[in-house]
Amino acid sequence: MNIPASRAAPRRATRARVCVVDDDESVREALPDLLGEFGYATRAFASAEEFLASGAVAETDCLVLDMAMPGMTGPELQLELKRLGHAVPIVFITAHADDPAVPRLLRQGAVACLPKPFSDTALFQAVNAALRGQG
Numbered sequence: 001m002n003i004p005a006s007r008a009a010p011r012r013a014t015r016a017r018v019c020v021v022d023d024d025e026s027v028r029e030a031l032p033d034l035l036g037e038f039g040y041a042t043r044a045f046a047s048a049e050e051f052l053a054s055g056a057v058a059e060t061d062c063l064v065l066d067m068a069m070p071g072m073t074g075p076e077l078q079l080e081l082k083r084l085g086h087a088v089p090i091v092f093i094t095a096h097a098d099d100p101a102v103p104r105l106l107r108q109g110a111v112a113c114l115p116k117p118f119s120d121t122a123l124f125q126a127v128n129a130a131l132r133g134q135g
Contacts, residue, residue, distance in 0.1 A: 015041040022066040048072035067094040089130035
């Protein structure tokens with residue numbers, strides 16, 4: 001897939017690193033490929049705990065994070081990152097578009113909350129907004 005210049009990732013000295021945290025293997029396989037086509041460097045993790053233990057937190061420019069996962073949930077990871085002093089912009093993804101937690105997560109600093117399934121364009125726009133600090 002060729003990404004038009006208007007949809008290319010923002011130019012930086014190094015490619016922005018976008019990490020995906022989702023317990024769904026198909027999401028962990030598909031989203032990094034799509035984000036890579038947008039020009040981002042990517043890593044995927046099966047759980048919040050795996051992400052925290054990986055050492056990737058400090059090098060993450062944006063986090064695409066599932067809300068509902070076994071163990072530590074996406075919102076719990078958001079709070080833990082704040083507690084640890086890591087201001088990583090977060091784009092939540094959820095299978096429940098009407099989740100009552102969405103407004104609270106946005107107030108707590110999430111850039112967006114995308115209901116699954118979401119379009120490539122919606123993901124691209126949310127990640128770009130996160131990287132530009134437009135949450």
